[in-house]
Amino acid sequence: MRFFKSVNIDFIRNRYKFFVVSGLLFLVTIGAFIYRSGPNYGIDFTGGILMQISFQDKVVLQDVRKAVEESGIGSFELQSSGNLIIIRAKKNLKSQEEFEDSVKSSIRSKFPDNPFNIERVEYVGPTVGEYISRQAIYVFLFAFLGMIIYIAFRFKSSLWGLASIIGIIHDVVISLGFVILVNKEINITVIAALLTVAGYSINDTIVLFDRIKENLRLLGKEDFATLINKSINEVLVRTVVTSLTVFIVACSLFFLGGEVIHTFAYIMVIGTVLGVFSTIFICVSLIYEWETRKSKRLKNAIKQGVVRSK
C-alpha cells in the first residue's frame, strides 16, 4: 500500500505563503499571551500549594468555593470536573500543613455527608520554584547549543545548525502559544512535552537536511531550488508516514490517557504537525534564502572583479 506514488510540489516557490502561515501562528501565540495576560505558570515555577480532592458524590463548584473561602487561606484558584476538585494557591502566607488542615476541616464541615479523599498534594517552596525555573532555562539553552554544534559539524555549516534551531524554537514557541490559548497550566509535564516536540522537530529536520546534502553531492549542478524541491518530495512519503504514526500514538494518549497525561498528548498532537511544517517551510526555506543570496553576492563580486573566479 502507498499513499501516493511520486509527487512534484514546488515548495520553494510557495515559501512566502507559508511564511505568512507561520506569521499567523505567531500572531495566534501573541494573541493568546495578551488574551490570557501571560502564561499561567504552575506552582512548579511560582511556588505554592495544590490539593486535589475527590468527593464520593458530585459537588457544586460554588459550594466548594465558599467552603475554601471560609477556611481563610487567602487567594486561590479552583478547578473541577465531576466529583474532582483541584485547589491551587500560589501566594499563601500559611505553612503547608496549616493550609491542608484548614481546607480539610472547612470542607468536612460544609459537606458532612459527602466523604472525600485527598488524592494529590503538591507543595513547592519559593526557593524550589526558582530553582526549577532556572534549571528549565538551562536545559533548553544547553540542549539547543549542543544540537547546533553537532549539526554545524555534520553539515559543515553553522547556518544549517542555526536554521534547525530556529525551526525548533518556532515549534516550541507556537506549541506554548497553544497551551496558553486553552489556559492550561505550565508545569514540568508541559516542559517534558515541549522537549518531546523539540526532539521530534530536530529529527525531521535532520532527515531532510541529509537528503539535501546527498542530492547536492549527486546533482550538484542543478539549480538549488529544484534540488531542494526534489529532496522534499523524495522524503515526503516518509514524512507523512512517520508523522501519522506519531499522531496515532498522541491521539491514543489524548483520548485514553487520563487526566495526568492529557496536556502532554495535546502538545504532542500540535507539535507533530508543527515539526513537519517548520522543517519544510522554515528551516529549508531559510537555507534557500541564505544560500541564494550568498551565491548572488559571490556572482556580483566576480563581476566587479573583487574575487576571481576559478
Next chain:
Amino acid sequence: MKINWKLWISIVLLAFSVWVLWPSFNWAIMSVEKREQAEKEKDPILGKLLKLGLDLKGGTHLLLEIDASRLDGSVKIKDAVDRAIEIIRNRIDQFGVTDPMIAKQGDKWIVVQLPGIRDPKAAKDLIGKTALLEFRIENTSEEAKRALDLIYEKKITPAQYRENPSLYPDIKAVMPEGASVFETKRDVIYCVLDKALLTGAVLANAKVEFGGEYQHGMVVSVEFNKDGGRIFEHITERNIGKNLAIVLDDVVQSAPVIRAKISRGEKAVIEGNFNSDEAKLLAAVLRAGALPAPVKLIEERTVGPSLGDDSIKKGFMSSFIGVILVFLFMFIYYRSSGLIADLALALNLIILMAIMTYFQFTLTLPGVAGIALMLAMSVDANVLILERIREELAAGKTARVAVDMGYQKVFWTIFDANFTTLVAAAFLFQFGTGPIKGFAVTLSIGLIVSMFTAVTVTKLIYELLFKENLLLKIKI
C-alpha cells in the same frame, strides 16, 4: 560469519531481557492480596521489579533544606547533610516503609521518597523533628533574673531573642556568658540556662516507660554511652543542688534538682506530659539520633494510591493501544516488511524495559513521554529504510541489492538524527530536575537500543531470509 555474531548477540540480549523482566511480569498478573503479602514478607521479588516513580504508583516525595545558619560553626555543611541523611534513613527504617529513597540534592537539600505510604503527615513529623536533646544547668544568678524580667517586660518570646540577640542589646548586656533563654512545657514560663553540657549525640538507647513525677504518665528514659555516662557523672557531681534542664528542640521538658551524683550506667528520664504516641515518636527519634540542624520542608508531592493506580492503568492502556495501532499500521502499509519492523520495535521496548529494571532506573510519567518520542524515532528509522528500499526497487534494482543500498544510504541519516537527540538528552540528564531526568533516561537508553534493533536486527532478518532463499522478491 558476520550474520552469526549478530544473531548470537540478538538471542543473548533477548534471553537476558526476558530473564530480567520475568519477575515484573509475574508481579503484574499477581492478585492484590498476594502482592500485599509479598510486601509484608519482604519477598526478594520486590528488588527485581521495574521501579515505578511516585507519580505513577503513589507515595510522597519530600525535599528538605538544612538550616545552615543553625549549624555549629565548626561543622561543615557537607558533613551535616551527610549526617542528616543517615539519621533520616534510620528514622524511616523505624517507620517501616518499603523501598524508601533518601539522597542529597545540590549543597544543602535532601530528597526523601516514600512509596505507597498512607499517612504522609506522620512521616513528615518523624523526619522533620530535629530531636536535638540537650542537658543544660539552670542559671539562677542575678543577671539571669534581670534578663528574664526584661524579656517578660518586652513581651517577646525566648525564640525571638535567640534568633537575633543583637536586636535586644539591653537583654544581651545582662545575659550571662554562654547562657540563653528557653520556653518550658508550661505556658509563658521561661528560664535561663547555661550552655549545653551534653547532647543527644552520646545516647546509647531511648525507651518509653511508665512513671514520672506523679507515676501516671509516659516518660522516655535514655541511656548514655560510655563517654556520655562519664560526662553525665561529672556534671551531676559538680552541680548538686542546681536544676538540670532537659531541653528538646529548644523547649525545656523538665528540670529536676540534682540531689546527688549520678554514676555511670544510670538512666536519665525525660518527663514531658507525653501521650503514648508522642512518647513513642520521641524515643524513636532519639534512638535514631538528632539532626545536626533543623530541616525545613521546601517541597512536597504526594500522590494518593487511587490516583496512582488510575494513572498507571490509563497511562499504560493508552500507550499500549497506541503502540498496537502503530504496529497494525506498519503491517498494513508495508506488509511483511512492516512486520519485520514491528518485530524490531517490540524487541526495542523489551530490551529498554529490561535495562531499566536491571539498573534500577525509575520509570516516571515524563519517562513514558521519553519512550513515546523514542518509539516515534525508531519507527521513523524503519520508515526511512523501507522507503529507501522502495526507491531502489523502483529504480530497477534486485531485491537483495535494493535492501543493501537502502540500509547503506540511510544509515547516517538515522545516526545523525539519533545522535543529535542523544546530545540534547545528555544535557537534560545533567541539568534537569527529577522528572526531566526521567525523560532523558528512557529517551537516551531507548535511542541507543533503537540503533541496534531498528537497523542491525531488521537487516539481520533480511539477510537470514535471503540466505535461506526465502525471499527472492520483496513486497513492500
